[in-house]
Amino acid sequence: MPTPRKDAWSDRIPVQPSDPRPIWSQIEEGLRRLLASSALAPGDPVPSVRELATDLRVNPATVSKAYQRLVGAGLLEVRRGDGTYVSATPPAVRKSEQTRLIRQAAMNFASLAITHGAELKTARESLEQAWEELSSNRRGDGR
Amino acid sequence: MTDEAVVRVDSVSVRYHQNLVVDRVSFTVARGAVYALLGRNGAGKSSLIRCLLGLQRPTSGQVFVFGEDVWRHRARLLGRTAYVPEACDAPGQLRVRDVVAFYKSMYPAWEESAVRDRLARIGVSESATVAALSKGQRALFTLALALGSKPELLVLDDPTLGLDVVARNDFFSDFIGELADRGTTVILTTHDLAGVEGIANRVGILQGAHLALDEEVEQMKLERGQSLEQVFTDITRVSGRLP
Numbered sequence: 001m002p003t004p005r006k007d008a009w010s011d012r013i014p015v016q017p018s019d020p021r022p023i024w025s026q027i028e029e030g031l032r033r034l035l036a037s038s039a040l041a042p043g044d045p046v047p048s049v050r051e052l053a054t055d056l057r058v059n060p061a062t063v064s065k066a067y068q069r070l071v072g073a074g075l076l077e078v079r080r081g082d083g084t085y086v087s088a089t090p091p092a093v094r095k096s097e098q099t100r101l102i103r104q105a106a107m108n109f110a111s112l113a114i115t116h117g118a119e120l121k122t123a124r125e126s127l128e129q130a131w132e133e134l135s136s137n138r139r140g141d142g143r
Numbered sequence: 144m145t146d147e148a149v150v151r152v153d154s155v156s157v158r159y160h161q162n163l164v165v166d167r168v169s170f171t172v173a174r175g176a177v178y179a180l181l182g183r184n185g186a187g188k189s190s191l192i193r194c195l196l197g198l199q200r201p202t203s204g205q206v207f208v209f210g211e212d213v214w215r216h217r218a219r220l221l222g223r224t225a226y227v228p229e230a231c232d233a234p235g236q237l238r239v240r241d242v243v244a245f246y247k248s249m250y251p252a253w254e255e256s257a258v259r260d261r262l263a264r265i266g267v268s269e270s271a272t273v274a275a276l277s278k279g280q281r282a283l284f285t286l287a288l289a290l291g292s293k294p295e296l297l298v299l300d301d302p303t304l305g306l307d308v309v310a311r312n313d314f315f316s317d318f319i320g321e322l323a324d325r326g327t328t329v330i331l332t333t334h335d336l337a338g339v340e341g342i343a344n345r346v347g348i349l350q351g352a353h354l355a356l357d358e359e360v361e362q363m364k365l366e367r368g369q370s371l372e373q374v375f376t377d378i379t380r381v382s383g384r385l386p
């Protein structure tokens with residue numbers, strides 16, 4: 001996996017201010033997605049509130065609210081004077097959340113494949129290929 | 144919230160001859176909040192801003208800033224407030240360093256090094272004349288001047304008007320950094336709804352001299368299931384005229 005660029009958070013956490021969903025919930029959802037997909041691993045640092053707010057161009061209080069909720073859910077932890085990190089020991093609830101997110105993403109993928117007239121076999125192969133690529137990248141990531 | 148209110152607009156009306164441009168408008172801005180005051184051209188935003196800054200006396204009603212009547216205590220209150228006008232109002236022939244020196248002489252709490260850093264970051268040379276700055280640089284320079292006095296209240300009048308997308312993003316990034324670092328209370332007017340939608344916590348929409356809406360942005364979106372732009376369009380279209 002390429003090292004995330006310092007300014008890449010707006011690519012990794014898609015936030016649409018014009019989306020009727022509250023922005024804190026979009027940020028929370030985006031971070032949950034990164035956690036569930038292991039793009040953020042236990043112990044990884046997350047950006048400071050200032051950095052993420054500036055990058056996403058949203059009010060710092062909004063980022064703070066999303067972080068507080070994730071800390072409350074046990075997904076993130078604050079290390080005093082150091083920063084905010086992905087919890088080293090993610091809580092058990094994460095499993096059901098993971099299942100929910102995976103189902104949701106599978107639904108999106110399946111509907112995209114069907115829309116483009118792909119066969120189940122082709123779609124499955126694409127998934128397996130993507131899986132392989134990501135797994136080998138993660139192995140080479142040194143974590 | 145009363146204790147925490149930095150600004151309290153209390154039934155303010157502004158009348159020019161027979162023309163009532165602001166009609167009994169009331170709202171409060173809590174400490175640390177970013178309040179976006181929206182409205183189409185001629186909706187009374189500028190008159191209200193002038194009242195807020197103590198530059199104009201309301202025809203009736205009062206504006207309280209930090210708990211004090213702005214009109215009566217404007218000299219004292221202006222030291223705690225900074226204003227970013229729509230366009231940089233420093234004379235074009237002056238050099239950046241002269242404008243900075245002028246501001247420094249007015250504000251005892253002037254943050255010399257922070258202003259220097261900010262100017263360096265935005266690529267503004269202190270020896271350049273104001274006229275030589277690009278429009279985007281002028282906007283950032285004006286913001287840097289306003290923040291140099293470490294204001295508790297920042298009032299911005301359509302600060303991103305006419306900026307290209309890069310300059311606008313730079314402006315908002317700088318502005319958000321300030322919010323993160325100091326939790327400054329902000330009132331801004333703007334036509335850039337997309338730009339402020341993620342930044343404002345609360346929004347007021349002026350329509351036909353009245354404050355037609357005064358709500359928390361996230362709450363408003365959640366309840367109405369609409370973006371700020373949709374809500375704004377719905378409210379301001381009532382007059383039946385095209386924008």
